[in-house]
Amino acid sequence: MRQRVVRVALTAALVAVVLLAVPLALAIRSSLYADQRDTMERSALAGAVRVSPDYATGDPVELPKPPAGGQIGLYDPQSRLRAGSGPHPGDAPVRRALGGEAVRGHSGGDLVATVPVSHTEQVIGVVRVSSPAASVRDRVLVAWAVLLGATALALAVAVVVARRQARALAVPLEDLSRHCRAVTEGDLNARAATSSIAEIDQVARTHNEMLHSLSELLRHERDFTANASHQLRTPLTGLQLALEGGLAQDDDAGLRPVLTEALATTHRLHHTVEEVLRLSRAREVSRSAAGKIAVGQLLREAEERWHGLFARDGRRLECAARDTPTDVLVPGAPVSEVLGILLDNARVHGRGTVRVDVRDLENALAFDVSDEGAVAGEPARLFDRGHTGGGQGAGIGLALARDLAVSLGGRLALSSAHPATFTLLIPVDEDEAQGAPE
The missing domain is CATH 3.30.565.10 (Histidine kinase-like ATPase, C-terminal domain)
Structure with missing residues (x-):
């Protein structure tokens, strides 16, 4: 029973953890990637603000610092790198940004965010920010490792709690089983102890009440047997002696007092049997009346x-x-x-x-x-x-x-x-x- 309770509790805890941990793991992954892209887009916007329309004539451009391990660069309308760092020439996200919209995407093993630079309603350049996807993936793996550790800890706690609960449930039942075995071996004084579980206590009380009733019934049966043997022995012995004495008489006149005494003994024996039977029904009378x-x-x-x-x-x-x-x-x-x-x-x-x-x-x-x-x-x-x-x-x-x-x-x-x-x-x-x- 203990192993069954532990298995049930562990299965329930495992199902609950899976239903919670899998969506949480996906949410962590999506959140970390989204945060990294937001950071890159903010850096690209900050760089686009600093770009002067005269950068094509040699005006120096001061771009902000790229994200850790990443790159930031300024590209002209011909996808040529004019400042900062980045691929030569510009990749697909750069070309898409020249169409006038901010772009989030991948390029090689990097996450890329591009923001167009506009002047007089014309795109005069693109600021490209990239960051290695491996760094975000490492952060995701770390977060998943922490989540996995928390899951393992939760399962370990569930096992400990389940074992304690299994013991709390099993010990009273095992005690009741021992008392039942003791009763089958003849110990009618065995009584089941109470526990902290109401349902098991009810079973124990019912068991004790049943055992008490059984003990009382057996006591009445023993009293009946003892009374019958005790009360029937004396009149039967007297009847036997009277009849033996009658057989020893030589004359018929001496038989009459012997037979009279035997008849009186028989009457007393009949009265004794009636009282013994009435005693055997005493329990039934007291309960049914x-x-x-x-x-x-x-x-x-x-x-x-x-x-x-x-x-x-x-x-x-x-x-x-x-x-x-x-x-x-x-x-x-x-x-x-x-x-x-x-x-x-x-x-x-x-x-x-x-x-x-x-x-x-x-x-x-x-x-x-x-x-x-x-x-x-x-x-x-x-x-x-x-x-x-x-x-x-x-x-x-x-x-x-x-x-x-x-x-x-x-x-x-x-x-x-x-x-x-x-x-x-x-x-x-x-x-x-x-x-x-x-």
Whole structure:
């Protein structure tokens, strides 16, 4: 890429220099020749003014000095040299000037300018001035040499600038390429650095965002695999031991408790598989759930879904919004998922009446899920993946709920150990806080 940028810049500079230098060289040549002819013509005019009409009778003529290396001479109407220096007899420019007009031309290797001398409307002579054309040509060559040197300097500067620009363009792209190679080799922590070029920085930012998304996806996949292996190992081992114990029984009466225990283990295994699969979909849920739902509708749906399950256990479920408008909008699916995890946790591990209260915190809503039980174990480890608290449950739900809360820009925490109360904080925008009519 660097060589390509240098070639393009050098080609552009060369075309520009040629388009400028060639006309300039021709203009210099024309200007120098024109200046020399003007100088010669002025000398011829100055000499013509000094010529007396009596020069043919012997009156001396004082001609001015000729140009450097040149000649000046006075010719009579018969083209004979009467004063100064010049060819014998007069050449073609002299003969043309006898016709009454100033002439510029060439003669041999000289530039020639002739001016007629008039008296009483008659041409009585011609002043001829010549200068070697080689002297003007030498000046033209010198000027062209200077122009060529300036052109070479301009091209050299263009090459230097092009190389620097090529390096400025290539280094960020080479760095991005190295980071891409590092990613292909398994280094997901590689990040492309920024540069001073906006377009390349945009590519680098997009690359980093893509890599971050890929890292998060792989992290979720690893969590899924770890949770599946961790959570399925224990119930499968228990099921295997129960079945082996049943095979060791000699009487049929001893098989019933073994099969009952195996069936209970199977139920726990089924519950574990469901929670592991729900965890694997957590990322998709948090990203795709752009739909909003009113708080009142969210509470009604949660009560309809969970009321029967609690009633079967002889427990009550109460849902209420404290001083909170029921038309405030929140992300529907993620918040419903978190509340479902907290309610299921209260049903399995809690006691007594379960309450879901919503509080208005101006720029956020607080969802409190509480029961009449107490949290056992270390509160700091409740949200660790694989932590089962009292030994029941999959140990995945609360970790999943915490991830969903973070994906919404919120937070999930244990606000009280006795009675057990979990609080979900969800930020609410001003336009969402205005709500929508139900």
